[in-house]
Amino acid sequence: MNLKPEHKDMLEGRYGEGVAKAMEIQTAIGETFDAKRMVPITRAHVALSSQDADLWFVEKMLSLGATCKVSPTVNPSIDLKYLNQHLFEIPKAGVDIVSATNAAYQKIGATLTFDCTPYLQQNVPGMGEVIAFSESSATPYVNSVLGARSNRESSQSALCAAVTGLVPEYGLLLDEHRYGEILVEVEADIETDFDYQLLGWCYPELYKGLEIPVFTGIKARPTPAGFMNFGAQLNTSGAVSMYHIVGVTPEAPTLEAAFGANKVKHRIKVTNDDIARTRDRLCRKGEKIDFAMFGCPHLTITQVETIAKTIAERRFAVDFWVLTSSLTKELAERMGYLDIIQRAGGHIVADTCIDVPPCWQPYYGKVGVTDSPKCAYYNEIRGIKFIIRPIEECVEAAIVGEVLQ
């Protein structure tokens, strides 16, 4: 790479060992991807996970004296106090790792948002901003919906970027790599937020590849939750860091603009039959359930409102968990939704992820209902079986204790 004198000084330790280690990692990534130079970032988001490797890395950086030049927002952790009070006593090993991870990120200078939808609140980039975001729903959202520029960072590479304030310039940071190559003609009826969960899971089943897909045939602009669901599933079922929807996303006003000088490499059709097959494979048949869980990614206030309005005056027959940001929980309280959910016997918990062991241990081996394929997929390894349905149907199932069909 062609490093500026200042960047060479960083690599050689003039700004401390922590900065030098971050630069060493970033220049190695840059050389792997043929980056020519390092460029400044304006924002970062780290997919903190309160698991061993994550804690090891941030503590290693701290031991070398690293601090963040660009304070990153961070992914959810666990609200230990709330879960201790309302679910079970989290084992000491879990409390220790969560507390140590939170303390390490605070010390290194992160902004402790504990939310996996930073692109909706608190860390929202504009068109063309060069940023370093990790987290599977975040990368497609910032690139595709907001027109910002981030590669598919890991927690570690995003933390390095936060420390140096730089990223190697390659991939989605460059104009020529942001054009589409795969034409996806959507003939299926995609209308609701849940339809975007299914389309996002279905496309990588039909085409496996890292190229940018260009979707046509989508008739209405997705809601923010629809975009969020779409990106989360595209980047869980597959590895799609950016997509275009012609006439909807900002870099695809026309088909020609979406493809630029690229030729169409593959043409994929998505029909109602394809979506039905994905639904049959993914969503499971109805049966009795032990609990309901929402918020992977963290729910928006509109989704919380949908839950509250579906409940009306009824009560749940099973445990009911809504995961969201602390800001959205606060808003839900002000708007009366928290009260409705609590009166029905449910919970809204802030700052918490569905994937932080051992926080959801009481549900290991049990059956739940969720609207999120990502939630179901991540929990398979813990023996939790999820039936997947639209949010309103999940609420109805939680009221009777069973998914009826």
Ligand code: F3S
């Ligand atoms: Fe968010 Fe954790 Fe799901 S970070 S997207 S709740 S796996």
